[in-house]
Amino acid sequence: MSSNRQLTVSRAMAEAIALEMRTDPSVFVMGEDIGTYGGIFGATAGLLDEFGEERVRDTPISETGFIGAGVGAAMAGMRPIVELMFVDFFGVCMDSIYNLAAKNTYFSGGNCKVPMVIMTATGGGYSDAGQHSQTLHATFAHLPGMKVVAPSNAYDAKGLMAAAIRDDSPVVFMFHKGLQGLAWMASPEEAATAVPEEAYTLPFGEARVVRAGKDVTLVTLSMMVHRAMDAARALEKDGIDAEVIDLRSLVPLDRETILQSVAKTGRLVVVDEDYRSYGLTAEVIASVVEKDPGLLKAPPQRLAVPDVPIPYSRPMEQFVLPNAETIAAATRITLGKAG
Amino acid sequence: MPSKAQLLWMYEAMEKARYYEDTMATVYMEGKQPKFDIGAGTVPGEMHLAAGQEPCAAGVCVHLRPEDTVTAPHRPHHVAIAKGVDLNRMTAEIFGKKSGLSGGRGGHMHLFDPAVNFACSGIIAEGTGPAVGAALAAKLKGSDAISVSYIGEGAANQGATHEALNLAGLWKLPVVFVIEDNAWGISVPKSKATAIADTSQRAAGYGMPGHHVADNDTLALFEVAGEAVARARRGEGPSLIEVETYRYYGHFQGDPELYRPKGEVEALKAKDPIERLRKAMLEGGEITAEEADAARDRARQEVDEAYAFARAADYPAPEEALTHVFA
Ligand SMILES: Cc1ncc(C[n+]2csc(CCOP(=O)(O)OP(=O)(O)O)c2C)c(N)n1
Numbered sequence: 001m002s003s004n005r006q007l008t009v010s011r012a013m014a015e016a017i018a019l020e021m022r023t024d025p026s027v028f029v030m031g032e033d034i035g036t037y038g039g040i041f042g043a044t045a046g047l048l049d050e051f052g053e054e055r056v057r058d059t060p061i062s063e064t065g066f067i068g069a070g071v072g073a074a075m076a077g078m079r080p081i082v083e084l085m086f087v088d089f090f091g092v093c094m095d096s097i098y099n100l101a102a103k104n105t106y107f108s109g110g111n112c113k114v115p116m117v118i119m120t121a122t123g124g125g126y127s128d129a130g131q132h133s134q135t136l137h138a139t140f141a142h143l144p145g146m147k148v149v150a151p152s153n154a155y156d157a158k159g160l161m162a163a164a165i166r167d168d169s170p171v172v173f174m175f176h177k178g179l180q181g182l183a184w185m186a187s188p189e190e191a192a193t194a195v196p197e198e199a200y201t202l203p204f205g206e207a208r209v210v211r212a213g214k215d216v217t218l219v220t221l222s223m224m225v226h227r228a229m230d231a232a233r234a235l236e237k238d239g240i241d242a243e244v245i246d247l248r249s250l251v252p253l254d255r256e257t258i259l260q261s262v263a264k265t266g267r268l269v270v271v272d273e274d275y276r277s278y279g280l281t282a283e284v285i286a287s288v289v290e291k292d293p294g295l296l297k298a299p300p301q302r303l304a305v306p307d308v309p310i311p312y313s314r315p316m317e318q319f320v321l322p323n324a325e326t327i328a329a330a331t332r333i334t335l336g337k338a339g
Numbered sequence: 340m341p342s343k344a345q346l347l348w349m350y351e352a353m354e355k356a357r358y359y360e361d362t363m364a365t366v367y368m369e370g371k372q373p374k375f376d377i378g379a380g381t382v383p384g385e386m387h388l389a390a391g392q393e394p395c396a397a398g399v400c401v402h403l404r405p406e407d408t409v410t411a412p413h414r415p416h417h418v419a420i421a422k423g424v425d426l427n428r429m430t431a432e433i434f435g436k437k438s439g440l441s442g443g444r445g446g447h448m449h450l451f452d453p454a455v456n457f458a459c460s461g462i463i464a465e466g467t468g469p470a471v472g473a474a475l476a477a478k479l480k481g482s483d484a485i486s487v488s489y490i491g492e493g494a495a496n497q498g499a500t501h502e503a504l505n506l507a508g509l510w511k512l513p514v515v516f517v518i519e520d521n522a523w524g525i526s527v528p529k530s531k532a533t534a535i536a537d538t539s540q541r542a543a544g545y546g547m548p549g550h551h552v553a554d555n556d557t558l559a560l561f562e563v564a565g566e567a568v569a570r571a572r573r574g575e576g577p578s579l580i581e582v583e584t585y586r587y588y589g590h591f592q593g594d595p596e597l598y599r600p601k602g603e604v605e606a607l608k609a610k611d612p613i614e615r616l617r618k619a620m621l622e623g624g625e626i627t628a629e630e631a632d633a634a635r636d637r638a639r640q641e642v643d644e645a646y647a648f649a650r651a652a653d654y655p656a657p658e659e660a661l662t663h664v665f666a
């Protein structure tokens with residue numbers, strides 16, 4: 001078995017699902033175009049051939065119905081994985097997600113479980129406009145009762161998917177389209193990684209220090225990890241040593257790793273591809289300030305979509321999304337080195 | 340039977356829509372070769388083309404007026420063209436240009452032309468409610484304007500569709516629901532998505548007449564839609580029409596279409612609806628080949644001009660992204 005085998009994120013997700021389906025007959029998958037097509041973003045490729053139509057079910061375009069059915073199946077002892085093709089479509093089915101999946105455990109006083117995975121594609125940057133390009137991280141993370149993960153690479157995607165399937169709570173698995181390694185959409189090379197062939201899980205709520213550094217802490221997740229790493233490489237040339245933290249999950253949130261890093265660097269930049277206000281960037285900064293405002297030697301910086309819908313036209317869309325240059329510029333500001 | 344003018348109008352609208360989509364298919368590939376990247380090129384992003392579905396647009400919109408509202412889904416060009424949306428500004432919008440209908444904010448799935456009361460959206464079935472609302476507004480204002488809501492056969496299984504049908508039936512609103520049944524919802528065939536074969540039967544459950552138009556027949560749809568539109572204008576309430584139509588291209592440009600049976604598209608093209616309409620027109624004896632050719636050439640010229648307009652237009656300044664969030 002070669003441990004250097006490289007997988008794309010989409011292959012890693014499909015493999016994690018297949019491994020769980022082989023050992024646990026209660027696991028099944030449903031969603032739009034997840035069978036013959038293998039998922040528009042490849043997350044279920046090959047599953048129909050191996051497991052057949054009973055366990056890999058193409059659904060009608062009826063998200064309220066089939067995600068609600070996922071809740072019911074989960075409460076009846078199954079472990080459904082449902083795909084919401086683009087996270088933007090949550091608008092038609094959110095009730096099943098946040099009023100049922102997320103609340104039934106609590107409202108039953110812990111007597112009912114809803115072990116389901118809702119996997120959904122996020123992110124823009126390819127001119128698909130604001131009904132198909134949002135990340136909506138905070139929308140899901142804000143509402144209690146759901147665990148929320150958003151991996152940045154194939155190794156993490158496989159381990160987090162296995163953990164999500166085995167978890168007894170609903171897990172929203174947010175995968176970025178631009179990290180999937182699709183033939184038709186550009187993807188950063190680092191998103192595809194070496195992935196062990198056997199099953200493994202990664203714990204939720206454990207951030208990863210992607211790059212250790214002493215001058216400033218860059219906190220982010222999903223696609224923006226790659227943008228932050230590009231920024232860190234550019235900053236290195238100016239003698240700035242940035243630490244980059246990949247949160248990997250929003251709920252639970254690894255505040256400890258953030259605090260440890262900021263205690264070391266004293267400077268904080270938070271990057272998110274979601275809307276700016278009321279979001280992840282504010283949550284991370286609040287987590288630091290609540291603990292000890294004295295940790296910060298300079299005001300923190302945050303980069304996110306400036307509270308406008310994602311526009312279609314390329315120059316406008318690129319303007320609203322954080323990128324390596326804007327991240328580097330914000331970092332220089334925290335260091336008092338703005339040009 | 341359509342008048343000579345109506346026949347020529349439908350034929351021209353269909354030629355225009357076809358040529359528009361075929362041109363788009365070529366333009367869309369600019370900057371995406373040799374390696375296809377959906378975000379690259381002259382026209383980036385998803386692109387859903389409607390070649391083959393022209394009867395659904397022309398056969399209904401021929402009965403409409405500018406003040407009537409039309410809502411369309413993610414595959415909107417043919418309907419927008421038949422409704423009379425400004426072609427230059429629509430094309431500029433799809434190119435992401437400043438002179439586009441929305442200054443480049445919306446793109447191909449979010450075309451708005453209030454001058455002719457046209458709007459579309461990329462969220463499946465979500466045009467049904469707004470069509471009902473526009474019909475309600477017309478009723479409250481005492482106008483005889485009507486609404487037409489276009490959806491795909493896949494969208495007929497979305498909750499919004501059912502709620503909107505019931506509202507329209509309950510309140511006897513002037514809405515015509517048109518289901519474009521192109522047999523596929525991306526990769527899922529109708530038989531694996533819809534519990535009954537003929538979705539127009541669902542009309543009975545919402546207290547309205549349902550009509551089924553077989554095999555993409557423009558003239559049959561002309562008759563059925565004429566009745567439905569007239570009924571709505573008379574204040575007698577909504578109708579549901581399902582049209583069997585054809586999807587020549589993939590779901591989106593770049594779709595590998597591995598799910599599609601070999602030869603399916605060729606078989607559909609062999610009974611192309613524009614060819615069929617042209618043949619019927621000429622056989623009817625009232626329209627000459629020269630008149631038909633002139634209509635086709637006019638249509639193509641208008642499309643060429645729209646693409647030239649879009650190409651020549653400027654991109655918006657990046658900061659324009661921040662404007663128009665609120666009224
Ligand atoms: C609420 C929602 N769910 C899913 C999608 C993704 N999607 C876009 S088009 C499409 C298929 C639509 O099929 P149909 O209504 O038959 O229209 P067609 O594409 O065939 O014209 C799907 C599933 C969406 N845009 N919105």
